[in-house]
Amino acid sequence: MAETQLHDFPSLFSLDGKVAVVTGGSRGLGLSAASALLQAGAAKVFISSRKASTCESACAALNSLPNLRPGAVAVPVPADCATLDGVKHLVSQVSAQTEHVDILLANAGATWGEQFDSHPDAAFAKVMDLNVRGVFNLVREFAPLLARRASVEDPSRVLITASTAGLGIGTIGKQGTYGYSASKAAVIHLGRNLAVELGPRGIAVNSICPGFFPSKMSNGLLEMAGGVERMGKANPMRRLGRPEDIAGVVVYLASRAGAHVNGAAIEIDGGAMWSRGQLDVKL
Numbered sequence: 648m649a650e651t652q653l654h655d656f657p658s659l660f661s662l663d664g665k666v667a668v669v670t671g672g673s674r675g676l677g678l679s680a681a682s683a684l685l686q687a688g689a690a691k692v693f694i695s696s697r698k699a700s701t702c703e704s705a706c707a708a709l710n711s712l713p714n715l716r717p718g719a720v721a722v723p724v725p726a727d728c729a730t731l732d733g734v735k736h737l738v739s740q741v742s743a744q745t746e747h748v749d750i751l752l753a754n755a756g757a758t759w760g761e762q763f764d765s766h767p768d769a770a771f772a773k774v775m776d777l778n779v780r781g782v783f784n785l786v787r788e789f790a791p792l793l794a795r796r797a798s799v800e801d802p803s804r805v806l807i808t809a810s811t812a813g814l815g816i817g818t819i820g821k822q823g824t825y826g827y828s829a830s831k832a833a834v835i836h837l838g839r840n841l842a843v844e845l846g847p848r849g850i851a852v853n854s855i856c857p858g859f860f861p862s863k864m865s866n867g868l869l870e871m872a873g874g875v876e877r878m879g880k881a882n883p884m885r886r887l888g889r890p891e892d893i894a895g896v897v898v899y900l901a902s903r904a905g906a907h908v909n910g911a912a913i914e915i916d917g918g919a920m921w922s923r924g925q926l927d928v929k930l
């Protein structure tokens with residue numbers, strides 16, 4: 648029966664030979680995602696963040712993974728994605744080393760926590776510049792490289808690291824993340840617009856929405872919220888996010904398995920978003 652004849656099922660989640668760019672790839676979620684892309688078969692993964700030394704050490708760690716495809720390589724490309732000049736610099740560094748890009752993970756992000764009454768204009772602008780404007784600049788400037796090999800059968804992919812803070816309310820009060828939460832809501836909607844704009848060019852665009860994952864960015868807030876253990880226990884799945892949780896969704900969306908997913912925003916939070924305000928009443 649036709650329904651049982653899945654075309655080449657063993658390669659459905661493979662990224663064999665793909666070329667990827669990961670911004671904010673030097674640590675945290677971006678580094679986990681880069682590791683997943685390489686271990687799923689990518690041939691070349693460009694690792695970007697502002698600091699050259701951390702890009703280099705991330706690449707050294709990735710290049711020493713034991714199970715990479717022969718010749719697979721992580722390449723450091725430092726750049727500041729909050730400015731158009733920085734994005735153009737990144738594109739020029741990448742174009743000097745590849746003629747096309749299959750996967751762009753726009754993951755670099757910034758946050759700011761401060762109460763409403765004194766929440767600084769400059770902090771709001773900084774967060775918007777990297778988390779929204781920077782992502783738009785990145786996708787626009789990389790579009791020609793993403794389109795070069797893209798096709799209906801094998802579309803290129805843009806993945807945007809958004810957040811569940813862009814789907815529900817982020818943090819309010821003393822450590823209010825008003826700009827961050829608004830920026831993530833904005834970038835999710837930007838992703839939907841780009842999905843419809845770029846789909847016909849063979850480029851699918853999706854957002855991933857992590858909940859809490861321990862990282863340099865989230866550790867301070869996690870501590871203030873009661874710590875990893877307490878926050879983990881409060882999650883419906885009784886734990887916080889792990890590197891493999893990001894890895895799985897990124898590989899799915901970047902591979903043939905995710906080829907018809909476009910304009911989606913996928914939560915990776917153990918269902919925490921839906922349990923907010925839940926009444927713990929024993930009936």
Ligand SMILES: NC(=O)c1ccc[n+]([C@@H]2O[C@H](COP(=O)([O-])OP(=O)(O)OC[C@H]3O[C@@H](n4cnc5c(N)ncnc54)[C@H](OP(=O)(O)O)[C@@H]3O)[C@@H](O)[C@H]2O)c1
Nearest residue numbers: 671673675676696697698728755756810859860862864865
């Ligand atoms: N961890 C969580 O709980 C969580 C939850 C939801 C969403 N997220 C999102 O996940 C993404 C990654 O966060 P993370 O938790 O992995 O944070 P992280 O460990 O602090 O990593 C942030 C990365 O972005 C880079 N970066 C920061 N500013 C940059 C800029 N202007 N240009 C280029 N790169 C820049 C950093 O390197 P440099 O400092 O060297 O530039 C670093 O590589 C962010 O978009 C964040 O909003 C995280």
